[in-house]
Amino acid sequence: MVETKRAWLKERLKEGHVFRKLDAKGAAFIEYAPLETAWVPVEGENCLYIYCLWVTGEFKGKGYGKQLMEYCLANARARGKSGVCMLGAEKQKAWLSDQVLSEKYGFEIVDTTPYGYRFLALSFDGTKPRFAENTKRLEMEHQELTIYYSAQCPYIHQSVELVRKICQEMETPYTLIPVDTLEKAKALPRVFNNWAVFYREKFMTVNLLDAAALKRLLKE
Structure with missing residues (x-):
């Protein structure tokens, strides 16, 4: 919920976290933090x-993404930072920032995982x-559906409730693990951007799941 996100954000602002929204009805914003406290x-x-660098619907194609990226890069230089980084993937994921835009600004691949993330x-x-290094371990212990999540994204709460509902309906065991400290986030066994899904000893996705996608996953 939005209230949960606001509470999480209030604590992060003390750590140098930035949330910048353009005047576009909330559909254009960027969120970033010092890597040490991300x-x-x-x-x-x-x-x-x-x-997250997010521009949706009718606001796409109007230069909002460019404005937000340039704000972040200028802020990084003004703060004496060594650079800016972000999570990417071999195939663009729905809930990851646009890699095409980042490449236009000179972002390069500096590391990869064996399972398709950059x-x-x-x-x-x-x-x-x-x-x-903990993101690259080959062995996994998550046999049942296991999801790590944080309170950063306002959509997380409804996604967690959806998982509970579908798993109970399908009588499928599941584990939900809140990532509620920086230490837990840094020690996660796979890449993470608010949400990470594991099933049958495999890492599945960082994408939020709708009901249809979750049911397909559990039937595999």
Whole structure:
């Protein structure tokens, strides 16, 4: 819910977290934080991590994404940062920031995982952040549906409730694990951007699941 997101954000602002929204009815915003305090299993120093650069619907194609990206890059330089980074993937994921836009600004792939994710960075001084080693472990122990989640995204609460509802209807065991500290986020066994889904010893996605997608997954 929005209230949960606001409470989470209030605490993060003390750590240098930035949430900037353009005057476009909430449909155009960027959210980023110093990499050291970003709730993601990534390592590096003196960079900003972009959680989300989001422009939707009728607001696409009007330059909002460009404005937001340039604001972040200018802010990074003004704060003396070594660069800016973000999560990417071999195939664009619905809930990840637009990689095409980042590439136009010179972001490059600086690290990868064996399961299709990329770490993108625009370095001002040659600094190259990277995925934490714990994201690359081959062995997995999550047999039943297991989801790690944080309170950062306002859509998370309804997604958690949906998982509970569908799993109870299908009589499927599940585990929901709140990522409620920075330490937990840094130690996660796979990439993470507010949400990470595991099933039958496999990492599935960082995308939020609607009812149809979740049912398909559980029937596999």
